Amino acid sequence: MPTSDLNTKTVVQLRSSLVSGDIRCSDIITSLEEKARRTEAEVKAYVRFDGLKASIYAPQDDKPLSGIPVSVKDNICTEGENTECCSKVLAGFQPPYDATVIKKLREAGAVILGTKTNMDEFAFGSSTENSCFGPSHNPWDLDRVVGGSSGGSAAAVASDEAIIALGSDTGGSIRQPASFCGVVGLKPTYGRVSRYGLIAFASSLDQIGPITKDVGDCALCMNFISGRDPHDSTCAEIEVPDYTKSLGEDIKGVKAAIPKEYFVEGLDPQVKSILYEAINKLKGLGVDIASVSLPHTEYAVPVYYIIATAEASSNLSRFDGVQYGLRAEDKEQGAGNRLVSMYKKTRGEGFGDEAKRRVLLGTFSLSHGYYDAYYLRALKVRTLIKNDFGAVFGDYDCIITPTSPSVAFRIGEKSNDPLKMYLSDIYTISANLAGIPAISVPCGFTKEGLPVGLQILAKPFDESTLFKIAYAYEQSTPWHKMKAKI
Amino acid sequence: MYEAVIGLEVHVQLKTKAKVFCACSTEFGQEPNTQTCPVCLGFPGALPVLNFTALEYAVKVGLALNCSVQEFTKFDRKHYYYPDLPKNFQISQYDLPVAKEGYLDIEVGSGQKRIRIRRVHLEEDAGKLIHRDNISLVDYNRAGQPLLEIVSEPDIRSPQEAYEYLVDLKSIIQYLGVSDCDMEKGTLRCDANISIRHKGASVLGTKSELKNLNSFKAVKDSLEYEAQRQQGLAESGREIIQETRLWDEKSSRTLVMRSKEEAKDYRYFPEPDLPPFIISREKIAQIRQGIPELPKERRSRFQKEYGLSQYDSGILVSLKNNAEYAEERFRIWPDKNKKLVANWLIGPLTAIAAQRNQEIFQLEISPEDFLELIELVEKKQAISNLNGKAVLEEMAKTGKPPSVIIQEKNLSQISDAGSLEKDIDEVIAENASSVNDFKSGKTNALMFLVGQVMKKTKGKANPKVAQDILKRRLSGE
Numbered sequence: 037m038p039t040s041d042l043n044t045k046t047v048v049q050l051r052s053s054l055v056s057g058d059i060r061c062s063d064i065i066t067s068l069e070e071k072a073r074r075t076e077a078e079v080k081a082y083v084r085f086d087g088l089k090a091s092i093y094a095p096q097d098d099k100p101l102s103g104i105p106v107s108v109k110d111n112i113c114t115e116g117e118n119t120e121c122c123s124k125v126l127a128g129f130q131p132p133y134d135a136t137v138i139k140k141l142r143e144a145g146a147v148i149l150g151t152k153t154n155m156d157e158f159a160f161g162s163s164t165e166n167s168c169f170g171p172s173h174n175p176w177d178l179d180r181v182v183g184g185s186s187g188g189s190a191a192a193v194a195s196d197e198a199i200i201a202l203g204s205d206t207g208g209s210i211r212q213p214a215s216f217c218g219v220v221g222l223k224p225t226y227g228r229v230s231r232y233g234l235i236a237f238a239s240s241l242d243q244i245g246p247i248t249k250d251v252g253d254c255a256l257c258m259n260f261i262s263g264r265d266p267h268d269s270t271c272a273e274i275e276v277p278d279y280t281k282s283l284g285e286d287i288k289g290v291k292a293a294i295p296k297e298y299f300v301e302g303l304d305p306q307v308k309s310i311l312y313e314a315i316n317k318l319k320g321l322g323v324d325i326a327s328v329s330l331p332h333t334e335y336a337v338p339v340y341y342i343i344a345t346a347e348a349s350s351n352l353s354r355f356d357g358v359q360y361g362l363r364a365e366d367k368e369q370g371a372g373n374r375l376v377s378m379y380k381k382t383r384g385e386g387f388g389d390e391a392k393r394r395v396l397l398g399t400f401s402l403s404h405g406y407y408d409a410y411y412l413r414a415l416k417v418r419t420l421i422k423n424d425f426g427a428v429f430g431d432y433d434c435i436i437t438p439t440s441p442s443v444a445f446r447i448g449e450k451s452n453d454p455l456k457m458y459l460s461d462i463y464t465i466s467a468n469l470a471g472i473p474a475i476s477v478p479c480g481f482t483k484e485g486l487p488v489g490l491q492i493l494a495k496p497f498d499e500s501t502l503f504k505i506a507y508a509y510e511q512s513t514p515w516h517k518m519k520a521k522i
Numbered sequence: 523m524y525e526a527v528i529g530l531e532v533h534v535q536l537k538t539k540a541k542v543f544c545a546c547s548t549e550f551g552q553e554p555n556t557q558t559c560p561v562c563l564g565f566p567g568a569l570p571v572l573n574f575t576a577l578e579y580a581v582k583v584g585l586a587l588n589c590s591v592q593e594f595t596k597f598d599r600k601h602y603y604y605p606d607l608p609k610n611f612q613i614s615q616y617d618l619p620v621a622k623e624g625y626l627d628i629e630v631g632s633g634q635k636r637i638r639i640r641r642v643h644l645e646e647d648a649g650k651l652i653h654r655d656n657i658s659l660v661d662y663n664r665a666g667q668p669l670l671e672i673v674s675e676p677d678i679r680s681p682q683e684a685y686e687y688l689v690d691l692k693s694i695i696q697y698l699g700v701s702d703c704d705m706e707k708g709t710l711r712c713d714a715n716i717s718i719r720h721k722g723a724s725v726l727g728t729k730s731e732l733k734n735l736n737s738f739k740a741v742k743d744s745l746e747y748e749a750q751r752q753q754g755l756a757e758s759g760r761e762i763i764q765e766t767r768l769w770d771e772k773s774s775r776t777l778v779m780r781s782k783e784e785a786k787d788y789r790y791f792p793e794p795d796l797p798p799f800i801i802s803r804e805k806i807a808q809i810r811q812g813i814p815e816l817p818k819e820r821r822s823r824f825q826k827e828y829g830l831s832q833y834d835s836g837i838l839v840s841l842k843n844n845a846e847y848a849e850e851r852f853r854i855w856p857d858k859n860k861k862l863v864a865n866w867l868i869g870p871l872t873a874i875a876a877q878r879n880q881e882i883f884q885l886e887i888s889p890e891d892f893l894e895l896i897e898l899v900e901k902k903q904a905i906s907n908l909n910g911k912a913v914l915e916e917m918a919k920t921g922k923p924p925s926v927i928i929q930e931k932n933l934s935q936i937s938d939a940g941s942l943e944k945d946i947d948e949v950i951a952e953n954a955s956s957v958n959d960f961k962s963g964k965t966n967a968l969m970f971l972v973g974q975v976m977k978k979t980k981g982k983a984n985p986k987v988a989q990d991i992l993k994r995r996l997s998g999e
Contacts (some may be wrong), residue, residue: 111567112567113566113567119566119567121566126566129566131560131565131566131567132560132565133560133565133568135567231569232567232568232569233567233568234567235566235567236566236567236795238794239794239795240794266571267569267571268569268571268795269569269570269571269572269795269796269797270569270794270795270796270797346791347791347794349789350599350601350611350789350791353601353603353609353610353611354564354566354608354609354610355566356603356605356610358605358608358660359563359564359565359608360565360566375605379603399789402601402789402790402791403787403789404787404789407789407790407791411791
């Protein structure tokens with residue numbers, strides 16, 4: 037195998053070359069770094085890019101991921117490497133420990149890249165514009181956003197600056213950028229993958245998941261990052277099947293539901309027609325398609341922004357300048373006020389606008405006198421939304437929707453309109469509220485050459501069904517093979 | 523006529539081996555920040571995992587305080603900013619505490635009084651701030667240690683009742699073996715709420731919350747001060763303001779810390795990192811099985827089994843280790859009634875322990891030696907009571923058996939008349955006026971003469987024998 041294009045290969049392809057001894061891990065790293073050095077200036081998928089910091093060149097042993105480099109979002113802790121959530125408040129923070137997913141990947145032989153991928157600060161955003169390091173640029177059109185918040189991970193995979201990457205998804209942060217960048221992204225069932233070491237945004241919604249070049253790599257990666265973790269009480273003690281076994285299974289007779297609430301005003305007409313083509317393709321593969329209703333869909337966005345910001349306001353309270361990250365002080369203050377001024381200055385200077393906005397929103401909805409009207413009510417509606425899905429999954433194997441109502445928008449287009457930005461998560465948020473797994477796979481391109489994503493959702497802990505359908509679809513379409521010309 | 527209305531909030535540090543949400547050790551007195559990990563330091567990405575032993579301890583306390591233990595319990599986040607709180611929120615329990623609606627019966631002058639317990643909940647402790655030379659340092663060894671908050675209803679009516687409540691509560695928890703309840707080490711902490719009202723009124727007055735109470739005595743003293751202060755305000759027609767006040771030990775006063783306007787909004791919400799916990803009925807029953815005999819039951823058993831007074835058994839049972847120490851000795855004392863042993867435990871032995879700043883159970887005197895001494899003094903009258911106490915002190919100091927000490931110090935009591943005759947002759951000869959006094963009917967003079975015999979024999983004379991001989995001799999044969 038020629039070593040110059042190793043960066044474009046999948047894990048499955050690279051593993052076979054590594055096993056046969058044709059290539060070494062260092063060849064892959066070199067190839068990735070060469071590519072990154074050519075395109076990083078434009079894409080900016082990584083933060084503080086200066087090589088990929090593949091500090092451990094795994095020996096040529098026979099572990100299932102030996103020699104495979106993995107790019108990691110800036111909010112997943114890697115021991116001794118900067119993990120800053122693309123926030124000034126965590127400038128220079130190097131965790132003293134590895135996140136459980138990192139530990140598991142290392143144990144499987146993977147090489148964790150120390151240079152992290154770009155993201156919206158604390159995963160607050162849908163475009164990666166809210167990064168303290170500046171936005172990433174979409175490899176398909178550098179003037180457009182990569183989506184977010186795991187935009188750097190998606191852009192790195194899409195531009196072949198990464199083989200696979202980890203992202204995190206609280207309301208669509210893996211799936212939406214995967215869709216915008218034309219790659220595969222999975223948000224696992226809540227509790228499928230350990231959150232230990234993921235710097236929390238909204239604890240009851242966050243999940244770590246893979247962003248990959250195809251469905252096969254996604255399933256393979258899930259084999260290694262899933263499963264119980266004694267360090268995460270919300271991680272389920274449910275056996276992890278071999279997800280790669282689902283690849284190639286027949287999907288004839290699979291029952292898919294199309295929620296009518298997802299195909300209404302606000303959906304880009306091009307995205308809509310590409311989606312219908314994809315649905316027809318699935319029909320052709322033997323999938324039974326029916327229209328259903330998820331009646332509480334319209335409440336998903338407001339409910340999400342109450343719950344997610346409430347939890348975020350709490351999770352972010354630890355960034356105070358005391359132990360790590362930024363500490364801004366006003367030494368002029370008298371002893372009594374100095375502590376409070378340190379809190380205020382640290383948080384005032386450390387957090388970007390969106391972080392401040394969300395902390396304020398969350399603090400408000402948890403406040404005395406407002407809790408019942410906002411947070412508690414949101415929790416109740418969340419249950420209704422969950423029940424909507426439960427009812428559909430009583431009769432159907434999966435639900436099919438667009439991943440995003442639009443393709444990648446222009447950088448700056450929505451950054452001054454938070455509400456508009458929030459609505460770009462309208463199709464992805466419900467899966468987080470319901471805790472169910474959802475995958476985004478490329479399903480076509482607009483006239484402008486921008487990728488569109490197809491979202492498949494399944495019942496809790498039924499990732500296998502997602503892989504089965506997504507793989508069958510992928511095998512019968514060319515989209516995942518398309519490469520951005522960069 | 524005013525009465526005080528008092529409620530206590532007691533925090534007890536549970537002595538589990540590991541902290542409540544991580545595996546760090548809880549050992550006391552270690553180098554600062556050596557018993558920490560990303561979880562108890564609140565590092566980004568770290569998650570809490572419940573130490574079930576802490577939850578079991580909490581259930582145990584709840585059951586011992588006659589609470590209804592909740593099968594469904596959960597944790598909540600309580601938010602406030604302080605550098606000793608690593609996450610700037612404390613994992614605590616808000617609306618579904620482990621246990622609620624219990625009671626504790628305390629002894630008051632006339633009998634028993636029931637103090638209702640509102641709730642018992644589990645939470646994590648904060649670190650410790652150390653202020654030094656104009657800088658502040660934080661030690662997080664304590665952060666994340668399991669803490670139990672026990673909140674009483676405002677059923678306490680006097681500082682003395684508050685004191686009794688604390689003594690009994692501490693005793694029960696120590697019996698359960700779940701905490702040392704040592705206020706000096708901070709393993710028991712107490713805040714007090716107090717208001718006053720006209721006796722018989724049903725409405726509650728405006729309360730103050732008292733903090734910085736570092737001993738049971740401070741609780742009592744501060745409540746007494748505060749009741750007076752509030753009464754002074756009421757009587758002079760001034761308003762009592764709801765506020766938090768600090769007890770200042772030095773000046774014996776309470777000082778304003780913050781008023782209600784500055785009261786905090788803790789923004790409680792369910793801890794999303796910990797799923798709710800179901801404690802099954804079977805588990806609760808199993809924990810109940812593990813509750814040992816509690817002080818009150820033990821006290822009545824001591825009265826019944828060992829023939830002790832309520833007062834004596836009360837003293838002996840208040841500390842579990844002391845009660846066990848006592849009982850070990852009762853068991854091998856041959857008489858059915860153990861009053862003699864109890865007297866020696868509560869009297870001389872307690873005094874010796876107190877001198878050494880110890881509890882009796884810490885004294886290294888074997889049960890056999892201790893009982894031998896009591897037998898020598900009380901039954902064989904081999905040494906005097908006074909010398910018996912001296913021997914006991916020596917036993918505590920050296921660990922030697924009493925017979926050896928008596929021999930070494932030559933303390934054997936002289937009870938045989940022949941050996942005393944000579945000393946008694948001398949006393950009679952040297953104290954003619956007292957002899958005459960006695961003969962002329964002043965019976966008190968006899969005791970003086972006995973005293974002189976004791977002095978002459980360096981305390982070794984059996985005073986009863988000496989008295990008998992003197993009486994016989996002076997009565998004129």
